[in-house]
Amino acid sequence: NAGVTQTPKFQVLKTGQSMTLQCAQDMNHNSMYWYRQDPGMGLRLIYYSASEGTTDKGEVPNGYNVSRLNKREFSLRLESAAPSQTSVYFCASSEERGGPYNEQFFGPGTRLTVL
Amino acid sequence: RKEVEQDPGPFNVPEGATVAFNCTYSNSASQSFFWYRQDCRKEPKLLMSVYSSGNEDGRFTAQLNRASQYISLLIRDSKLSDSATYLCVVNNYGGSQGNLIFGKGTKLSVKP
Numbered sequence: 608n609a610g611v612t613q614t615p616k617f618q619v620l621k622t623g624q625s626m627t628l629q630c631a632q633d634m635n636h637n638s639m640y641w642y643r644q645d646p647g648m649g650l651r652l653i654y655y656s657a658s659e660g661t662t663d664k665g666e667v668p669n670g671y672n673v674s675r676l677n678k679r680e681f682s683l684r685l686e687s688a689a690p691s692q693t694s695v696y697f698c699a700s701s702e703e704r705g706g707p708y709n710e711q712f713f714g715p716g717t718r719l720t721v722l
Numbered sequence: 723r724k725e726v727e728q729d730p731g732p733f734n735v736p737e738g739a740t741v742a743f744n745c746t747y748s749n750s751a752s753q754s755f756f757w758y759r760q761d762c763r764k765e766p767k768l769l770m771s772v773y774s775s776g777n778e779d780g781r782f783t784a785q786l787n788r789a790s791q792y793i794s795l796l797i798r799d800s801k802l803s804d805s806a807t808y809l810c811v812v813n814n815y816g817g818s819q820g821n822l823i824f825g826k827g828t829k830l831s832v833k834p
Contacts, residue, residue: 640821649826650766650809665821697765704821709813710756711822713765 611714619720620688628683630698638704639681643694657704688721726825728810734831739800743828745793745810757795758809800832
């Protein structure tokens with residue numbers, strides 16, 4: 608099992624460009640998440656999908672959109688990239704959202720720089 | 723008060739030392755608690771869940787004090803390979819939020 612995979616690993620964008628970050632999991636998990644991690648800020652939830660067909664905003668959703676394409680795949684789109692979106696983006700999945708013992712498994716991350 | 727607070731460190735300790743990390747959380751309705759480990763430029767990985775009675779996994783011991791809203795992680799006989807950032811994580815399941823809230827992490831550096 609590959610676990611959670613993300614593409615691309617690195618990306619440099621110019622302000623105003625758009626891009627989609629891809630995420631896929633092969634663990635048959637119901638719930639998937641997108642986080643960003645900035646120095647001194649910790650991990651912050653952007654969007655999540657509790658189950659296939661549903662998506663909800665997290666703590667910092669502005670400037671992003673998501674699509675839960677199917678049970679395996681959850682993509683994050685930046686429509687018009689801004690320098691403030693320079694960050695490391697992690698996708699994660701878990702069997703269920705919430706619950707006391709639901710471990711989240713993380714992908715390797717995408718390092719995005721917006722110039 | 724921030725939702726999950728940790729001492730950022732860094733903690734610089736020699737091999738074989740015992741080191742303890744503390745974490746406080748603000749939501750008294752929080753139901754479950756975790757410690758994740760994150761190596762430099764890598765993704766977070768679950769180190770251990772924290773059960774109400776406290777739990778131990780080899781050299782690692784986690785404790786929970788609900789009355790004080792306090793979680794701790796004790797690492798005994800530190801190894802070089804323990805060098806990493808340790809993230810305190812709280813799941814607010816049962817309240818309006820069922821998502822994980824991450825602390826900013828405590829950096830540990832174990833020296834020879």
